[in-house]
Amino acid sequence: MTEEALARLETVDYRFCANARCDIVYFSATGSCFRTTDIRVPVWQKLPPGRRVVCYCFGESEASIRAEFDLTGRSKAVQRIREHITAGRCACEVRNPRGTCCLGDVMAAVKRVESQLAAPPSPDVVTGVSDVS
Numbered sequence: 001m002t003e004e005a006l007a008r009l010e011t012v013d014y015r016f017c018a019n020a021r022c023d024i025v026y027f028s029a030t031g032s033c034f035r036t037t038d039i040r041v042p043v044w045q046k047l048p049p050g051r052r053v054v055c056y057c058f059g060e061s062e063a064s065i066r067a068e069f070d071l072t073g074r075s076k077a078v079q080r081i082r083e084h085i086t087a088g089r090c091a092c093e094v095r096n097p098r099g100t101c102c103l104g105d106v107m108a109a110v111k112r113v114e115s116q117l118a119a120p121p122s123p124d125v126v127t128g129v130s131d132v133s
Contacts, residue, residue: 001038001039001040002040005034005038012029012032013028014026014028014034015027016098016099018045020048022046023036025043025046041053041095043097044105050063054102054105054109055081055102055105055106056095056097056102057091057096057102058081058089060077060081060109069113069114075110075113078107081106085101085103
């Protein structure tokens with residue numbers, strides 16, 4: 001959190017909001033909240049898909065996963081993160097704005113990228129022609 005946001009921090013339980021249409025990241029039952037502008041790192045759940053950082057400890061992003069697919073036909077992001085976790089290098093509770101392990105998010109990101117690559121291109125992309133009248 002930014003220095004200004006930390007000055008407003010109360011000793012209450014906060015919940016995380018993953019809704020992409022909402023700029024609130026953390027909120028409490030007392031009405032206290034922190035918005036994306038109060039957080040020092042981009043919160044991937046609040047950003048448009050494509051280039052979002054998904055793993056805050058080891059820098060795995062949708063763009064790096066996509067680049068690995070383009071280069072090798074697969075992504076080893078999940079395997080790399082599992083190895084880091086086994087070695088005790090993970091700090092998701094501190095680095096990830098959600099405060100939990102990112103492995104499930106990375107698995108989902110790999111599947112998203114893989115399914116995007118497997119989907120046939122739309123006719124507009126293939127021909128470069130638009131169907132606008």
